[in-house]
Each structure stands twice: as structure tokens, then as C-alpha cells.
Amino acid sequence: MQTIQIYNTYTRTIEKFEPLQPPFVGIYLCGPTVYGLPHLGHVRGPVFFDVLHRYFKKCDYKVRLVRNITDVGHLVNDADEGEDKIARLAKIEQLEPMEVAQFYTNKYHEMLNALNLLPASIEPRASGHIIEQIEMIETIIKNGYAYASNGSVYFDVLKYSASHNYGKLSGRVLEDLIAGAGNEARELEGQGEKRNPNDFALWKKAGPEHIMQWNSPWSRGFPGWHIECSAMSKKYLGDCFDIHGGGMDLLFPHHESEIAQSTACTSHNPAKYWMHHNMITINGQKMAKSLNNGISVQAFFSGDHPLLEKAYSPMTLKFFILMAHYRGTLDFSNTALQAAEKGLSRLMAASETLKTINPSAIENGSVKLLVDEAYQALNDDLNTPILISKLFELATIINSANGGTTAISEEELTLLNTHFDSLIFDILGLKTEASAINEKLDGVMQMLLTMRNEAKQNKNFALSDEIRNKLSDLGFEIKDGKEGSFYSIL
RNA sequence: GGUCGGAUGGCCGAGUGGCUAGGCAAAGCUCUGCAAAAGCUUCUACAGCGGUUCGAACCCGCUUCCGACCUCCA
Structure with a gap:
């Protein structure tokens, strides 16, 4: 079995990955809040954690991946007086809240499918786990780390800090949080109900304007911002599980508060490893709904956005994301996307070429x-850019062998056949996008290529060029190789 | 204001105290009726200023610039 090293945000070090109960691996990912179309930024987490998921499976771990759907909505922290996002949209659009949530959940799933991501083992919805959340809040109150106030329940951060380190994950010091300049501008609703401004809500009493509300021991209301993840991860993965993942922007307060809640409830940090991916930026700034600079995934695939020079395929997007390391920011640009697009097709072509290679008595020596280096890259905190660079180097060898400028031994060919496609398709989860071509179309194309070659044999270049040009206009590229002619769809 | 992270060749993006990252773009060559594809070759960078070292883009210090988080965020 491979020794995998991953960066643990909690300890800020690279650590050897050792499951709590091998061969089982429990992963919890913070999923989307389904109140809007997924944009480019929403893609990075699922894509990265899918590689992790796939690699673990390849290493024969039994993975349970839980990714929640937040359909209760988070509180809106502006003039909406704490009204929840989904409820607000529902009123505007005159729909049932669940209808809105379902609509965007479907959109999210469409995106995951387009990107060829493995489905989650369990995809729990916050609205379906109100009871679990209430039970967890009750335990936290019983343990003395939360208090009810005017129908709402707050987590007592000061009390917790007396015996625990609130701020360890995000590298924060409570005194700084209290003194933080940011707090001055934030006059949150219900601030007067709290013992301390840093206390966060576990349960909020609902006003009549809230469409989504539930009964609880404290009031008719709705759960707080962080408790859903704690309650659902606990339910499906246990008090302690292996990996908790999400975007870096969730570090504080979301994950910090999750740790506090779970610890207050079960006396354990819920996860052994915390993994966070960085953001996708656009012009150097984070792409976020609030900044209004997001490009929806839908628009990205159709090219229908002023910032897009053309449409990009799902696999291009995925490859683009994987060409950068997950802990660094990744800046969106058309030139970078187009570079990824071309690189990807080179890799895919090499995979096809590999099938036609005949082994030689001489070995190449580098394969x-x-x-080995490709797997080492994966083991080194999922270094996909290095992995991809190794794949490109292998592609060069495959192409050279095909062109007769290098040789590949029987043994090396076996190695390539075992691992090259496996790395591309099984672990990176890429797929050929030309699969839309059905067999009938392929038959027609072969016929045209044959006719063109006959014309060429007869030196009827006018006809052969006409065939090629017309096909080119229709979006087919013709390539003449030593073994005959091929086509690809542009 | 506090905390943290960055600054790499035309572009994107890895990485490491001394040895080619890789991709895209560009140029030349091979192949070829032409083109494309493919192959080969070329292009050698690490914000600035000091310091440590036989040697630093990589370690340390300072400076400049950029970004993230500080109770909406993937």
C-alpha cells in the first residue's frame, strides 16, 4: 500500500495519512448552500476531493464520503434582519423554499456529473436533520457550553476557551477576535442576547417572516450556521472520523466553530485531518457570489459570458484546476484555459496512441x-501538477515510440498499459469527450477518409482538399500520419 | 487594525541549498503534394536590497507590491 502524506491544516504540517480504522476512511466535505447557480469557484473543491476519493479507492481503502446539502440556508448578515437566504429567494420568486433548494441541488448535481465526479456515499440535507441538530444542541447545553437566551441558543465561546483552544485551526487568538476592528462595523441581530459578541448561534428563534422554521425546546426557529455539519458528520461518520475538507474560506468561523461544537458535545475534535483547498481568483481576486464576479458553470460550458473568449468543456475545466496545486490560488484566464485545453488533448491523444504501440527488444529506460515519480507526486500531498508533468513526459515517450525515434520494451509497455490510463482516467477522473461520436458517424467518416485517400493516390488534390476543407468547416480536423489518416472533432 | 499566505521565464504553473519541472505560445528542422498532427532542437526565469554559505530563486532580515480571513462564501 502507498504511503500517502497530506497537509493537515489543524497542525499546519504534512502528515502521514493513517486512517483511524483501516481500511475504512471517513470523509466529510462541506457542500453547497443551494440558493444559487454553481459558479467556477464551486468546482475546485469537488474536483480536488474527487481525486483524493479516487486515489484512496485505488489504494483499496473503503471510503465513505459524506457531502452535505445546505438547504436550510445560512443567515444573511445584512439588512435582511437575519432572514435566511433560501427563504428570501423563495419569496421573491414565489416558490416553495424546498422547490428552490431542489432546483439548485439539481443544478449542482448536473455540474458534478458533467465533471465526471464520483457520487458521494451519503448526501444529507440539513433540513432532514433538524432533530439531530436539536439533540446535539441539547447535549452542548447540558455540558455547559451553550445557553438559551430569548428563544435562541448561543455557544459560549469564553467558557469553551477556558479549557479549549478556540482559534487553533484558523490561527486566531480570542483576544484579537474580541478586539478585532472588524467587529465594530458589525451590529448583528440578536447581539444583545449574547453574553459575548463572539458567541455564535446554535439555534435562532424565527420571526414570522421566516418560511422555514421548526419546533424546538427553545422556540419555533431554525438551526444556527455551523451545527448542521457537526450533527450530520457525527451521525454518519461518528464522533471521530478521518478527514474533514472544504474551502479555505470556511476555516473561520465555520470549521473553527464545528470543532468547538463537536468538542463540547463529544470531547473530541471530530476529524483527524483537516484539509482545505484554496480559491479560484479572477483578476487576482476571489471569485465569490458576494463580489459579483462569478462565472456560472453553465455559462462556462456554453461560453456565454463577456469574460469568456469561447466555451470550455468540463474536462478542460477539470484539467485546468488539476494543473495547479490545491493549496495555491488559481487565477482564471482565457489563455491559461486554452493552454489546458490543448495540453489535455495531447494527453488524450497519447492514450490512444499507446494502444497501437508494439514492444521492442530495447528498453527506453525512463518509463x-x-x-514511480507520478505516484510519488500523488503521495506527496496530492501534487497533481507534478503528476501531470510526469504524464506529459510519458506522453512524449509514447509519441516517440510511435514515431520510431525511441523504443519501449515489453515490460515497459505493460507498465504503461497498467498505469498511464489508470492515472488519467481512474485517478484524475478525466474522460474522453469525443465519446459523443457514435459508430455510425465514425463509419461515415472512415468512408470519407478512404475516398480522400483514393483521390490523393490519383493525385486529384483538388478533390482531396475539398473533402478536407469541407470537413474542417464542419469541425473535423484531418491528420495524415504514417499509419493512415485520422480525424478528430474540434 | 489583527492573523495568515503570496511575488518564478511571453503566459499558466511546479519545485529545490549545487543537477531539465511540465504545459501553452514563439522560432528552426524532420516528415509531407500542401496543411495539420507527430518527432527533434532552441528560448534558462525566480520582486528589490542586505546577510548566512564554498555555493541561494530556495535559509535569515528588511523593503515594496498583491491577496485571503477577521461571524454570506467553495
């Missing part, structure tokens, strides 16, 4: 090392 085994490159394959």
Missing part, C-alpha cells in the same frame, strides 16, 4: 522511473 519505470516516471511512473
Whole structure:
């Protein structure tokens, strides 16, 4: 079995990955709040954690991946007086809240499918786990770390801090939080109900304007911002599980508060490893709904956005994301996307070429090392850019062998056949996008290529060029190789 | 204001105290009726200023610039 090292945000070090109960691996990912179309930024987490998921499976771990759907909505922290996002949209659009949530959940799933991501083992909805959340809040109150106030329940951060380190994950010091300049501008609703401004809500009493509300021991209301993840991860993965993941922007307060809630409830940090991916930026700034600079995934695939020079395919997007390391920011640009698009097609072409290679008595000498290095890159905190660079180097060898400028031994060919496609398709989760071509179309294309070659044999270049040009206009590219002619769809 | 993270060749993006990242773009060559594809070759960078070192883009210090988080965020 491979030794995988991953960066643990909690300890800020690279650590050897050792499951709590091998071969089982429990992963909890913070999923989307379904109140809007997924934009480019929403893609990075699912894409990265899918590689992790796939690699673990490849290493024969039994993975349970839980990714929640937040359909209760988070409180809106502006003039909406704490009204919840989904409820607000519902009123505007005159729909049932659940209808809105379902609509955007479906959109989210469409995106995941387009990107060829493995489905989650469990995809729990916050609205379906109100009872679990209430039970957890009751335990936290019983343990003395939360208090009810005017129908709402707040987590007592000061009390918790007396015996625990609130702020360890996000690298914050409570005194700084209290003194933080940011707090001055934030006059939150219900601030007067709290013992301390840093206390956060576990349960909020609902006003009549809230469409989504539930009964609880404290009031008719709705759960707080962080408790859903704690309650659902606990229910499906236990008090302690292996990996908790999400975007870096969730570090504080979301994950910090999750740790506090779970610890107050079960006396354990819920996760052994905390993994956070960085943001996708646009012109150097985070892409976020609040900044209004997001490009929806839908628009990205159709090219229908002023910032897009063309449409990009789902696999191009995925490859673009994987060409950068997950802990660094990744800046959106058309030139970078187009570079990824071309690189990807080169890799895919090499995968096709590999099928036609015949082994030689002489060995190339680099294949085994490159394959080893590819896995080492994965083991080194999922370094997909290095992995991809190794794949490109292997692609060069495959192409050279095909062109006769290098040789590949039987043994090396076996190695390539075992690992090259496996890395591309099984672990990175890429797929060929030309699969839309059905067999009938392929038959027609082969016929046209044959006719064109006959014309070429007869030196009827006018006809052969006409065939090629017309096909080119229709979006087919013709390539003449040593083994005959091929086509690809542009 | 506090905390943290960045600054790499035309572009995107890895990485490491001394040895080619990789992709895209560009140029030349091979192949070829032409083109494309493919192959080969070329292009050698690490914000600035000091310091440590035989040697630093990589370690340390300072400076400049950029970004993230500080109770909406993937």
C-alpha cells in the first residue's frame, strides 16, 4: 500500500495519512448552500476531493464520503434582519423554499456529473436533520457550553476557551477576535442576547417572516450556521472520523466553530485531518457570489459570458484546476484555459496512441522511473501538477515510440498499459469527450477518409482538399500520419 | 487594525541549498503534394536590497507590491 502524506491544516504540517480504522476512511466535505447557480469557484473543491476519493479507492481503502446539502440556508448578515437566504429567494420568486433548494441541488448535481465526479456515499440535507441538530444542541447545553437566551441558543465561546483552544485551526487568538476592528462595523441581530459578541448561534428563534422554521425546546426557529455539519458528520461518520475538507474560506468561523461544537458535545475534535483547498481568483481576486464576479458553470460550458473568449468543456475545466496545486490560488484566464485545453488533448491523444504501440527488444529506460515519480507526486500531498508533468513526459515517450525515434520494451509497455490510463482516467477522473461520436458517424467518416485517400493516390488534390476543407468547416480536423489518416472533432 | 499566505521565464504553473519541472505560445528542422498532427532542437526565469554559505530563486532580515480571513462564501 502507498504511503500517502497530506497537509493537515489543524497542525499546519504534512502528515502521514493513517486512517483511524483501516481500511475504512471517513470523509466529510462541506457542500453547497443551494440558493444559487454553481459558479467556477464551486468546482475546485469537488474536483480536488474527487481525486483524493479516487486515489484512496485505488489504494483499496473503503471510503465513505459524506457531502452535505445546505438547504436550510445560512443567515444573511445584512439588512435582511437575519432572514435566511433560501427563504428570501423563495419569496421573491414565489416558490416553495424546498422547490428552490431542489432546483439548485439539481443544478449542482448536473455540474458534478458533467465533471465526471464520483457520487458521494451519503448526501444529507440539513433540513432532514433538524432533530439531530436539536439533540446535539441539547447535549452542548447540558455540558455547559451553550445557553438559551430569548428563544435562541448561543455557544459560549469564553467558557469553551477556558479549557479549549478556540482559534487553533484558523490561527486566531480570542483576544484579537474580541478586539478585532472588524467587529465594530458589525451590529448583528440578536447581539444583545449574547453574553459575548463572539458567541455564535446554535439555534435562532424565527420571526414570522421566516418560511422555514421548526419546533424546538427553545422556540419555533431554525438551526444556527455551523451545527448542521457537526450533527450530520457525527451521525454518519461518528464522533471521530478521518478527514474533514472544504474551502479555505470556511476555516473561520465555520470549521473553527464545528470543532468547538463537536468538542463540547463529544470531547473530541471530530476529524483527524483537516484539509482545505484554496480559491479560484479572477483578476487576482476571489471569485465569490458576494463580489459579483462569478462565472456560472453553465455559462462556462456554453461560453456565454463577456469574460469568456469561447466555451470550455468540463474536462478542460477539470484539467485546468488539476494543473495547479490545491493549496495555491488559481487565477482564471482565457489563455491559461486554452493552454489546458490543448495540453489535455495531447494527453488524450497519447492514450490512444499507446494502444497501437508494439514492444521492442530495447528498453527506453525512463518509463519505470516516471511512473514511480507520478505516484510519488500523488503521495506527496496530492501534487497533481507534478503528476501531470510526469504524464506529459510519458506522453512524449509514447509519441516517440510511435514515431520510431525511441523504443519501449515489453515490460515497459505493460507498465504503461497498467498505469498511464489508470492515472488519467481512474485517478484524475478525466474522460474522453469525443465519446459523443457514435459508430455510425465514425463509419461515415472512415468512408470519407478512404475516398480522400483514393483521390490523393490519383493525385486529384483538388478533390482531396475539398473533402478536407469541407470537413474542417464542419469541425473535423484531418491528420495524415504514417499509419493512415485520422480525424478528430474540434 | 489583527492573523495568515503570496511575488518564478511571453503566459499558466511546479519545485529545490549545487543537477531539465511540465504545459501553452514563439522560432528552426524532420516528415509531407500542401496543411495539420507527430518527432527533434532552441528560448534558462525566480520582486528589490542586505546577510548566512564554498555555493541561494530556495535559509535569515528588511523593503515594496498583491491577496485571503477577521461571524454570506467553495
